[in-house]
Amino acid sequence: MALPVVVYGHPVLRKMSDEIDENYEGLEQLIEAMWETMYDSDGIGLAAPQIGKNIRLIVIDGDPLSDEFPELEGFKRVLINPIITEHGEDQCIESEGCLSLPGIREEVKRPKKITVEYENENFELVEEELDGFAARVVQHEYDHVEGKLFIDHLSPLKKRLLKGKLNAISKGKVDVRYRIKTA
Numbered sequence: 001m002a003l004p005v006v007v008y009g010h011p012v013l014r015k016m017s018d019e020i021d022e023n024y025e026g027l028e029q030l031i032e033a034m035w036e037t038m039y040d041s042d043g044i045g046l047a048a049p050q051i052g053k054n055i056r057l058i059v060i061d062g063d064p065l066s067d068e069f070p071e072l073e074g075f076k077r078v079l080i081n082p083i084i085t086e087h088g089e090d091q092c093i094e095s096e097g098c099l100s101l102p103g104i105r106e107e108v109k110r111p112k113k114i115t116v117e118y119e120n121e122n123f124e125l126v127e128e129e130l131d132g133f134a135a136r137v138v139q140h141e142y143d144h145v146e147g148k149l150f151i152d153h154l155s156p157l158k159k160r161l162l163k164g165k166l167n168a169i170s171k172g173k174v175d176v177r178y179r180i181k182t183a
Contacts, residue, residue, distance in 0.1 A: 002040040003033050003051045004179035005099045008149070009170025010052075011183060013100060017047075017054045017145040019081045022123045024055070031078055031121060034059045041178040043099045044072075045137050047144030050100050052181065056081045058118075058141040062134060069133035079118040084142055085127075088113030094136055096150045102174045104165055108153045110139050 006012055020027070030053070038046040038059055048057040058079040062072030090112045097105040113131040116138055120126055130138055140150055151159060151166075168174060172182045 001033055002037045002178070004181040005037065005041055005046075006050050006052050007100050007102065007169050007172070007174070007180045007182055008166055009183045010181065012049050012052050012054055013144070013149060014147045015049070015054050016147045017049055017056045020055045020057065027057075028121075030057070031059065035061075037178075038099075041099050041176075045141040046099065047141045049144045049147075056145045058082060058138075058145065060137055060141060062137055065133065071130075071132040071134045072137075075134050075137075077118075078121040079116070079138070079141070080120070080123065082116055082118035082138070082142055082145065084114050084116050084139065086113075086115035087111040088131070088135075092136075094133070096136070096140060098140070098150055099178070100144075101149065101151065101166075101169060102176045102180070103169070104151070104162060106151065106154055106158065106162075108140075108150050110136055110153070114139060116142070 034046050045060040048055045060077045062075035066073035088111045091109050092112050093107050093109045095105050096108045114135045115129050117127045
C-alpha cells in the first residue's frame, strides 16, 4: 500500500535516524510499502523518514533514468543502516528534486564518487564503490537518514529565494499526484 510522503516542514525530516536490526517488526511489509510509495510517486529513491519513520532504511531503483545515466541500469537496492565511509575529491553539479520538496529542483554540488557500507534486505553486509549518478542518488537519500535535505547544500541566497515555495509546501499547498503528510 502506497503511504503518504512527508513533506518539508515536518520535524521527522530533520531528525537523525536510528539503526535497525533483523528483528524490526514488520520490516518486510515496510520495505514493500516503500517500494510502492516510491513507484506511485514517480521517485527513484525513498528514505524511511519520508514516510514518517526515523530509521536508517532506503530503497532505490535508478533504472528509470538509465537512458540518461547508464550507471543506473539495474541499480536497484535496499540499504539498511547505510554509512558513507568515503567521499571522492572530485565534485560535480547536477539538478536534484525530492518527493518531500515537490516542485523544487536545484543544482547541487556533490562528490562524484563514494564508498558506502550497508546491510541489504537479508542483513548481509555490503560495501560498494559508486560513481556518477548512482553515487548522487545514494548521497541524496543518505542525507534523509542523517536529518538533512538537498536544499541544505544550497547557498543562503538560494534558500532565501525558495522561502515562499518552502512555506507553501509546509502548509500542503502543492499540486502533486501522490498523497502527502504535513507537520
